[in-house]
Amino acid sequence: MTATIIDGKEIAKKKKQEIANEVEKLKAEGIVPGLAVILVGDNQASRTYVNSKQRACKELGMHSVQIEYPESLTEEELLGKIAELNQDDTIHGILVQLPLPKAINETRVIEAISPEKDVDGFHPVNIGRMITGQDAFISCTPFGILVMLKEAGIEIAGKHAVVVGRSNIVGKPVGQLLLNENATVTYCHSRTKDLEKHTLEADIIVAAVGRAGFITERHVKPGAVVIDVGINRNEAGKLCGDVAFEEAKEKAGFITPVPGGVGPMTITMLMFNTLKSARNHLNKLQSSKS
Numbered sequence: 001m002t003a004t005i006i007d008g009k010e011i012a013k014k015k016k017q018e019i020a021n022e023v024e025k026l027k028a029e030g031i032v033p034g035l036a037v038i039l040v041g042d043n044q045a046s047r048t049y050v051n052s053k054q055r056a057c058k059e060l061g062m063h064s065v066q067i068e069y070p071e072s073l074t075e076e077e078l079l080g081k082i083a084e085l086n087q088d089d090t091i092h093g094i095l096v097q098l099p100l101p102k103a104i105n106e107t108r109v110i111e112a113i114s115p116e117k118d119v120d121g122f123h124p125v126n127i128g129r130m131i132t133g134q135d136a137f138i139s140c141t142p143f144g145i146l147v148m149l150k151e152a153g154i155e156i157a158g159k160h161a162v163v164v165g166r167s168n169i170v171g172k173p174v175g176q177l178l179l180n181e182n183a184t185v186t187y188c189h190s191r192t193k194d195l196e197k198h199t200l201e202a203d204i205i206v207a208a209v210g211r212a213g214f215i216t217e218r219h220v221k222p223g224a225v226v227i228d229v230g231i232n233r234n235e236a237g238k239l240c241g242d243v244a245f246e247e248a249k250e251k252a253g254f255i256t257p258v259p260g261g262v263g264p265m266t267i268t269m270l271m272f273n274t275l276k277s278a279r280n281h282l283n284k285l286q287s288s289k290s
């Protein structure tokens, strides 16, 4: 059997069109959704992502500002800029591109962003609200994965999902979201014994490890859904995921490619969250008037 490929690029395109329509409506009410992206240092991969975020804003008619700092930026300077953006009414979303230089404490920086403008969904307030099932900004990659599964018509309730990776920005939140959707969730990580034993039981595998081709055909139960979050470069410099795509696709029922899978969805959900934040802002203005 060859798996159905879940085309993230195509789903992203459809979602972006819906977002662009909503942006037009908000503009008619006098609000242009605005995103500020902060990039510290000169990491080429980070620069590529930040540029595609800017491009998406433009495409969808949103306002965007890109703020770049040298590697030598101090934590105090960065916190000062965030405080300023928290007060700026033209900015509804603030994203600080990770990773940050070692001298800057990421936790402090994330916690300095107003939860109302935390469109990355990394602030503990949003993580906590997401886990308890309240309205929240949901981190873009996990959110994008959920939307892809739904668009592909994949049932989540009652399924066994195995998440490989437990980072705060991908693994942990994606498992929680799947749990909210009534999946039975197992987390695997570098201390997991006999990874294969777990993944072979999975109806849905989410690979967020950061190692090229780490999940092979041997890890996949026939017909399983395989979601590849990894963005790696192989020895030849080619972009590839955490899944050995060619072999895994012969066993899986559904599979996401890299590029063209989770990545484009991440950016789309960032746009969705920025739009949502702008709408929240407008609602607040309107209710304070009445």
Ligand SMILES: NC(=O)C1=CN([C@@H]2O[C@H](COP(=O)(O)OP(=O)(O)OC[C@H]3O[C@@H](n4cnc5c(N)ncnc54)[C@H](OP(=O)(O)O)[C@@H]3O)[C@@H](O)[C@H]2O)C=CC1
Pocket (backbone or CB within 6 Å): 141, 164, 165, 166, 167, 168, 169, 170, 171, 188, 189, 190, 191, 192, 195, 208, 209, 210, 211, 229, 230, 231, 232, 262, 263, 266
């Ligand atoms: N497409 C997209 O939009 C995005 C893609 N990414 C990509 O996703 C990948 C993961 O990112 P991120 O979560 O930030 O990475 P991290 O490096 O923060 O986390 C990697 C996780 O993989 C686990 N791990 C490492 N080795 C093994 C192993 N041998 N067996 C089982 N688990 C293992 C680690 O376990 P432990 O906790 O025990 O160390 C850790 O939990 C990267 O390739 C990244 O580039 C990231 C964000 C967005």
Ligand SMILES: Nc1nc(=O)c2c([nH]1)NC[C@@H]1CN(c3ccc(C(=O)N[C@@H](CCC(=O)O)C(=O)O)cc3)C=[N+]21
Pocket (backbone or CB within 6 Å): 048, 049, 052, 095, 096, 097, 098, 099, 120, 140, 141, 231, 239, 258, 259, 260, 261, 262, 263, 264, 266, 267
């Ligand atoms: N504060 C913060 N928020 C993030 O959301 C964040 C971050 N920091 N740091 C880095 C990771 C990584 N990430 C990606 C986004 C899009 C693609 C993407 O669009 N990838 C394309 C290919 C891009 C290429 O060609 O390099 C694809 O998979 O098709 C990939 C990775 C967001 N991240």
